[in-house]
Amino acid sequence: MDMSETSRPMIDEVDLMIDxxxxxxxxxxxxxDSIDDSSMGRMPLKTENEYLSSILAWERAPALPIRDWFNPPLHIPPPESLGGETLSAILRQTIERLRSQAIVLTCTDHLSDRELYRLIYRDILPCCEKKMDAAGNQLEYRCVADTETWLTYYADAVERRRFQEEHQVELPAARKPRYPRNLP
Structure with a gap:
């Protein structure tokens, strides 16, 4: 047996402990408390290091307006300055640009193109968020402003029943959204 084969796992473990x-x-x-989580003692050292690395990356990540995540910054015309077809075209381009920075829009199908564009212009682009450049990270922006809209258009039967049982309220009628989209 080669001595290097038996000593390699020991070296890997030492490297993990040093990291x-x-x-x-x-x-x-x-x-x-997130760093002192008691479950970390039960994690393999490699998994714990990945977890600690992700916390460190989060802590060090800059909080920037989403428009500044782009180079040059993403500025779009005000919604009231655009006609229907132009607005729809710029909306599609903007959604694709957002996706290029791992920003995913969900629950948009109840909004018209103009309403969604206005939401992006007014609420999403100026919103300060941590910009994480780690692979697999994405920012999901749920385009639902209230529980009633979510219950009406997006909650499935189980979620609706659970909400009704927890809050003892009448639910709005479930409906299909008016503007189905196939977003990236």
Whole structure:
């Protein structure tokens, strides 16, 4: 048996322990209960290091208006300055640009193109969010302003029943959204 084969797992474990100590040191200024989670003691060291790395990346990520996530910043014309076809075309381009930065819009089918464009212009683009450049991260923006809209258009039968049981209220009638979209 080659000595290097038996010593490699030991070296890997030592490397993981060194990385863990470094990550914990770097996280010290941000220390809170999420770092001291008791379940971390049950995690494999590699998984714990990935978790600590993600917390560190979150803490260090800049909070920027979403429009500034783009280079150059994403500025779109005010909704009232656009006609129907032009607005729809710019809306499609804007949604694609948002998707390019891993910003996903959900629950949009109850909104007309103009209403969705106005929401993006007024609420999404100026909104400050942490910009994480880690693979697999995405920002989901649910375009539902209230529970009644969600219950009417998006909640399935189980979610509707659960909500009714928890809140003891009459539910709005379930309806199909008026503007079905196939968003990226």
């Amino acid at each position: 863990n100590a470094r990550l914990r040191d770097e996280l010290e200024p941000y220390r809170d």
